Amino acid sequence: MLPPRLVRRLVLAPMVIVLALGLIVLSPLLLVLALLFGLAGLLRAGRMRNLRLVSFLVIGLAAEIVTLVLLFGLWVVSGFGGRLHTAPYQSRHYRVVRWFLDALYRGAERTYGLRVCVEEPTLTGSELASRLTRPVIVLSRHAGPGDSLLLVHQLLSVYGRRPRVVMKASLQFDPSLDVLGNRLPNVFVKHRQSGESIFTEQISRLARGLGPDSALVIFPEGANWTPGRWRRGIRRLEHAGRRDLAARAASMPNLLPPRPGGAWAAIEACPDADVIFVAHAGLDTISSVGDVWRRFPVDQVIRARWWRVPADLVPREAGHEARVQWLFGWWECIDDWITENRPGGAPLPAAVAAPDPVAGEAEG
DSSP states (O other): OOOHHHIIIIIIHHHHHHHHHHHHTHHHHHHHHHHHHHHHHHHSSOOOOHHHHHHHHHHHHHHHHHHHHHHHHHHHHHHTTTTTTSSSHHHHHHHHHHHHHHHHEEEEEEEHHEEEEEOOOOOHHHHHHTTSSSSHHHHEEOOOHHHHHHHHHHIITTOOOOEEEEEEGGGGGGGHHHHHHHHOOOOOOOOOTTTTHHHHHHHHHHHHHHOOTTEEOOTOOEEEEEEEHHHHHHHHHHTOOHHHHHHHTTTTSOOOOOHHHHHHHHHHHHHOEEEEEEEESSSSTOOSSSHHHHHHOOOOOOEEEEEEEEESOOOOOHHHHHHHHHHHHHHHHHHHHHHHHHHGGGSOOSOOOOSOOOOOOOOO
16 A cells, blocks of 8 residues: 555655665665675576676666655755746756666666667658647557566657656655656546546546647556456456457557557647557566566567657547547557567467457457
């Protein structure tokens, strides 16, 4: 259960800073130990994972401390929070987000040799200029915090967008994400607490406020892929009488079936927005610190594919069924791309039987 905001600010944030400072002070000793243990691991695997993890952890903790100090300073100079939601202070907070994500990205580059390659259509000067004058709604697969941070980093640092993100309330346990997420226009969704209508209304409100340089990020799957969630998603569609959609979901082994409510609430609320679909492969299995040590790829290119649907080609006037079919069609496209671009020939995650295995027919 998430503690109240006052407790998170007065207890959790200072505690994290103290613990982070302690680990940073001890980092020389930790690096020596990591090197010693890493030498043994080097003989077996050649990856020096202990040393890489400690180095990346030190960079992340230092970035967390600096970010919290900057946020406290902005709170003070804004009149102890009185002007935090004015345009100048919103811009300053976005600059803090960009700095924080840049620090994490550069840290991953230096410690793990991380590289990101985004595939998207090449635009002419006039096409690029026209697209920069419209807001975008980004619908991305959900594959853990690593891919989510890379997506927001790409929007901020490469495309110059101001992202608004729909994310889980549990992320507020991280003090930096807690403060930044609540000071900027975002939505934190509480697990099984809010009804569907409340959830979609929050997303609609975010979408209605999108400017020409804004991006609303939504993860229609709602959670990371696991075998259990994949099976439950198929069963949910079957119990709802949608065996056709259940068959299509069973034929998408990389993804959970998308939930259309939030995505279409945003699309309806911002009729001028283009829709971008995002697929990525490489950090799918990273969901905890333990996964960072065991599975974080070393010297690997993280591949991503972005498809943009112009606002006038989004079926906003179509009926509910056509909209659901449109979203599932794009999800099949994303699933096919992930299968073709899974790094290192890794096997499909869904090496398990669906609850009711049926062959879905993929759309072109």
